[in-house]
Amino acid sequence: xxxxxxxxxxxxxxxxxxxxxxxxxxxxxxxxxxxxxxxxxxxxxxxxxxxxxxxxxxxxxxxxxxxxxxxxxxxxxxxxxxxxxxxxxxxxxxxxxxxxxxxxxxxxxxxxxxxxxxxxxxxxxxxxxxxxxxxxxxxxxxxxxxxxxxxxxxxxx
Numbered sequence: 001x002x003x004x005x006x007x008x009x010x011x012x013x014x015x016x017x018x019x020x021x022x023x024x025x026x027x028x029x030x031x032x033x034x035x036x037x038x039x040x041x042x043x044x045x046x047x048x049x050x051x052x053x054x055x056x057x058x059x060x061x062x063x064x065x066x067x068x069x070x071x072x073x074x075x076x077x078x079x080x081x082x083x084x085x086x087x088x089x090x091x092x093x094x095x096x097x098x099x100x101x102x103x104x105x106x107x108x109x110x111x112x113x114x115x116x117x118x119x120x121x122x123x124x125x126x127x128x129x130x131x132x133x134x135x136x137x138x139x140x141x142x143x144x145x146x147x148x149x150x151x152x153x154x155x156x157x
Contacts, residue, residue, distance in 0.1 A: 020059075020066045020080050020119070022052035022111075033103075038077050041102045046074040047110065062123040068092070069116040080107040080121045087124040093117035 023038035026048060033039060038048060049072065057066040062082075070076045082088055084101035090109045091097065102108030107121060 020054055020057055020064060020068075020078065020121075022050075022054065022068075022070075022076055022078050023048050024050045038079060038102055038108065040104060041077075041100055041108060043077065047077050049076065052076050052078075052111070063121060065118060065120045067117065068111060068119045070111045070113060071116075073113050075110040075112055077102070078109050078111045078119065079103060080109065080119075082107050082121055082123075085123070088121060089124050090119065090121045092119050 021036065024036045025034075025038075026043050026045075027033050027037040027039040051070075051072050053069045055067045058064060064080065064082060068078065079102060080090060080099075084099065084105050084107050088099060088107055089096060090099050090107060092109075092111060092115060097109040097111070100108045100110075109119075111119070
């Protein structure tokens with residue numbers, strides 16, 4: 001598995017990760033916004049840094065996940081590049097974390113100190129698995145096909 005620091009992760013895996021990263025700098029109003037920044041929220045310097053890591057990121061349309069590590073004694077901001085909406089839920093090891101709007105409207109969470117595990121972000125209401133959707137569509141196509149075949153066989157008789 002690849003274990004990437006916030007800086008390496010941000011520059012090498014941004015697209016795949018849905019922009020999940022631990023910011024390592026604060027961008028102020030007169031700064032140029034760059035990768036690795038956090039802005040648009042009150043931030044204490046203890047809540048950012050390069051000690052944290054992100055690995056095995058996965059990005060989907062309405063969800064994303066990654067294994068994360070915060071080895072520090074302070075909560076650390078983690079940016080989850082999904083648009084901030086009240087219906088997104090972020091969990092670390094199945095424990096819900098409060099979400100905040102950061103960086104012009106994306107999700108930010110404070111990861112507790114000395115924590116590691118699976119960070120999952122999912123839009124509430126999108127729990128209906130893709131497999132079930134495919135099965136329902138397949139069943140409807142099958143029923144529609146049977147109806148057409150029966151209708152055609154009645155016309156021929």
